[in-house]
Amino acid sequence: MTDKASETGLLERIRAGEKKACVECVEIHSPGIYRLALRLMRQEADAEEVVQETFLSAFKGIDRFDGRSDLRTWLYRIAYNAAMMRLRRAGPEEVSVEEAAEPEEGALIPRALMAWKDLPEEELEKAEVREELERAIRDLPEKLRAVFVMRELEHIPTDGTASALGISEDVVKTRLHRARLRLRERLAPYFALPAEEAGGNHGS
């Protein structure tokens, strides 16, 4: 559905003003755009507005889409920019301040050194566990968050993520690595083995 030929066809139809083509585009891409917006914005209502803004400005500016990236990457770029505009407008407290001041080295050193327990599949269905994982994403500094969501959760390749965020591929890789380390650190207390099991003195 997202291969080059059908995308070119879809774009032509959108450019020709065919509403059904717009619907197809929304059906294909809005779930991913919504998830990105939700994780960037923290508030559902703001995320919804970012999604609306994204498609409004995409359809309005469809002639500016030059086909250098794929349509999805282009939409993610619009959504990311819309989300950042909103966050900035909302005031500096909405934008992570620790990021600029964060010492590069210090952030990488793992401090939580306890072993983790195995998590059965059904545990992940629990709202509590999901919320913990989502909260950890929301607590990431904004720049790491955007990279993590696109690369790890939306499976956008490194080059697409770089192009959507306007950064180099090396920066994408570094930020993904930092995001993973931070999440590991953040989640460790939650997913760690209870101390007595970690000690190996109990159980079989």
Next chain:
Amino acid sequence: MDHESCRTLLEGVSLFAEGEAPPELCAEIERHMAGCEHCRIVVDSLRRTIDLYHRLPQPAMPEKAREKLYKSLDLTEYMK
């Protein structure tokens, strides 16, 4: 986690956990991990972190939001 060698390896640990580190780096990390329990735990929990997020059920857009989106795009009549 204060050994100099732990810090050096940490930069490559993400690639290693994904199975995408070059062979020399893999060998170096494995050698180090054999003698360093802290790094074994870090690599294992990093892998688990990545795995958890890959298995995390994805949130869906609420129906109301979808309706509003279609309305804002003047596409309501096409909504399924």
